[in-house]
Amino acid sequence: MSVVIRSTGAHIPERRIANEELASMVDTTDEWIRSHTGIGARHIAADGMQTSDLAADAALSALKKAGVEAKELDFIVVATATPDYLGFPSTACIVQEKIGAFGCAAFDVTAGCTGFIYALDIAASMLEAKKGRHALVIGAETLTRVTDWTDRSTCVLFGDGAGAVVLSRIDEPGRGVLKTMLGAEGSGHKDLVLVQAPRTKTFERSEATVPKIYMDGKNVYNFAVKSITVLMQRIMHESAYHLGDFAWIVPHQANARIVQAAAKRVGIPEERFFMNIEEYANTSAASIPIALDEMSQKGLLKRGELIMLIGFGAGLTYGAAVLRW
Numbered sequence: 001m002s003v004v005i006r007s008t009g010a011h012i013p014e015r016r017i018a019n020e021e022l023a024s025m026v027d028t029t030d031e032w033i034r035s036h037t038g039i040g041a042r043h044i045a046a047d048g049m050q051t052s053d054l055a056a057d058a059a060l061s062a063l064k065k066a067g068v069e070a071k072e073l074d075f076i077v078v079a080t081a082t083p084d085y086l087g088f089p090s091t092a093c094i095v096q097e098k099i100g101a102f103g104c105a106a107f108d109v110t111a112g113c114t115g116f117i118y119a120l121d122i123a124a125s126m127l128e129a130k131k132g133r134h135a136l137v138i139g140a141e142t143l144t145r146v147t148d149w150t151d152r153s154t155c156v157l158f159g160d161g162a163g164a165v166v167l168s169r170i171d172e173p174g175r176g177v178l179k180t181m182l183g184a185e186g187s188g189h190k191d192l193v194l195v196q197a198p199r200t201k202t203f204e205r206s207e208a209t210v211p212k213i214y215m216d217g218k219n220v221y222n223f224a225v226k227s228i229t230v231l232m233q234r235i236m237h238e239s240a241y242h243l244g245d246f247a248w249i250v251p252h253q254a255n256a257r258i259v260q261a262a263a264k265r266v267g268i269p270e271e272r273f274f275m276n277i278e279e280y281a282n283t284s285a286a287s288i289p290i291a292l293d294e295m296s297q298k299g300l301l302k303r304g305e306l307i308m309l310i311g312f313g314a315g316l317t318y319g320a321a322v323l324r325w
């Protein structure tokens, strides 16, 4: 028995804001953003589009490719830090209604940018425990709604989007999710926080008080480089894998410099890390499933090859998953 990613899907909002356009609204430059982060643009959800809309669209695309009907789903897990409603109902329940998957279990997972890895691990464990055959795992965010557009050190970093995978239990041993590793350093919880504060500037959508992102960039940067390095080393140490066995490492897309630093530390070529941050910026829990969908569309994910997903983010949380495609 194996639990495999059967298909992928994504929703990227049409509205694209290149660095140059952002620089006309905020005190920054394309040169600074590119040289410090690798970001060239971000996509922004249209007015009226909720996180659940992005998630449902990505989900429907993944379901279509998998040949699985929404009514066949046993549960839906949405990883998000920007749910439609604060607290309840879960975004997963709204997605359930939007895709017509009535009756199946639906819940959200909050683990910052590591959310997709946490959600994948939970869903895979549930399928392994035979609590169903098919699950949807989604990472979806509308981060630009909680971005402080007066804070140039954070507002240039984030974008909106959603990615989804259909996860299925099949009778083929040795494939799919082979190993996962999750962790958290709660002592760093104040380094990356969505705090309540009034929104005052660009991209304002209402006068109401909305949360905004606070980040101690340097602390999070150091944590991120350490997390990628330690996760990769621990996975090698606790299993029979070698770094050379992996066709791709798919990291959370937070900053190209983080990946460059981690690649150097573990001693593997930077090119082995899939990166698409230039086009989408940091989409938090959505970044890894969006990357998987892009890789799938480009034919980069080949059956039988090993890949590693690595996430890190608010919490501070970290996690990795080894999969045989």
Ligand code: UT7
Residues within 6 Å of the ligand: 027, 028, 029, 032, 033, 036, 037, 113, 152, 153, 154, 156, 216, 217, 218, 220, 221, 224, 253, 254, 255, 258, 282, 284, 312, 313, 314
């Ligand atoms: O997904 C969640 C995880 N998040 C992350 O992994 C993010 C981790 N952190 C980072 O990626 C980096 O810390 C940042 C990209 C956020 C910041 O890069 P940095 O190289 O650490 O820049 P800094 O904060 O040290 O700022 C350097 C300078 C400052 O100017 P002074 O004080 O040296 O004169 C900033 O004011 O750059 C200035 N600066 C900017 N200048 C132009 C900061 N933001 C900008 C900007 N445009 N957007």
